[in-house]
Amino acid sequence: MTKADLADAIFEKIGLSKKEAQDIIEIIFDTLKQTFKEGESVKILGFGTFHVRKKAARRGRNPKTGEDLEISPRKVITFRASNKLKLVIEK
Amino acid sequence: MTRSAFIEKVSEKVEGLTKKQTEIVIETVFDSIKEALQKGEKIEIRGFGAFKVKSRNPRKARNPKTGESVEVPAKKVLHFKVGKELRELLNSK
Numbered sequence: 433m434t435k436a437d438l439a440d441a442i443f444e445k446i447g448l449s450k451k452e453a454q455d456i457i458e459i460i461f462d463t464l465k466q467t468f469k470e471g472e473s474v475k476i477l478g479f480g481t482f483h484v485r486k487k488a489a490r491r492g493r494n495p496k497t498g499e500d501l502e503i504s505p506r507k508v509i510t511f512r513a514s515n516k517l518k519l520v521i522e523k
Numbered sequence: 524m525t526r527s528a529f530i531e532k533v534s535e536k537v538e539g540l541t542k543k544q545t546e547i548v549i550e551t552v553f554d555s556i557k558e559a560l561q562k563g564e565k566i567e568i569r570g571f572g573a574f575k576v577k578s579r580n581p582r583k584a585r586n587p588k589t590g591e592s593v594e595v596p597a598k599k600v601l602h603f604k605v606g607k608e609l610r611e612l613l614n615s616k
């Protein structure tokens with residue numbers, strides 16, 4: 433399933449035009465991205481929570497060359513499915 | 524961020540829909556994703572990330588309290604992989 437399929441689903445279920453559906457889908461995911469960029473987590477009820485986690489700098493190694501290197505501090509997104517969603521998936 | 528704050532934020536950017544209508548669209552988007560996942564489909568949102576159902580094999584585990592051996596059945600878990608664009612956005616200045 434891609435954004436285009438999602439737009440079709442919105443078109444079928446709600447009756448927005450495909451163009452309107454595409455636009456709002458873009459806005460939804462862009463808003464999520466911006467929120468993460470600000471370091472904020474987002475909880476979607478009945479679906480799950482996206483957490484923004486900060487990773488500290490650490491020493492790593494290039495597995496190919498064996499070279500020691502510094503891995504810079506970074507932010508990562510983790511997703512935790514809600515219990516409801518987990519139950520749906522498990523079946 | 525709470526659900527209502529998120530709806531508010533999206534609603535500000537959407538033209539021609541009320542807040543309530545926007546809320547329904549947001550719900551429908553995530554419900555549709557859920558339905559696709561239920562069918563075992565992979566969801567890929569370009570620039571954002573991908574949701575995929577992964578199978579876990581059954582395994583033997585031990586109850587750490589009693590030392591008893593228990594069978595953990597096979598199950599399916601949801602995996603989210605962050606998209607390249609989002610990953611880069613997070614770590615850009």
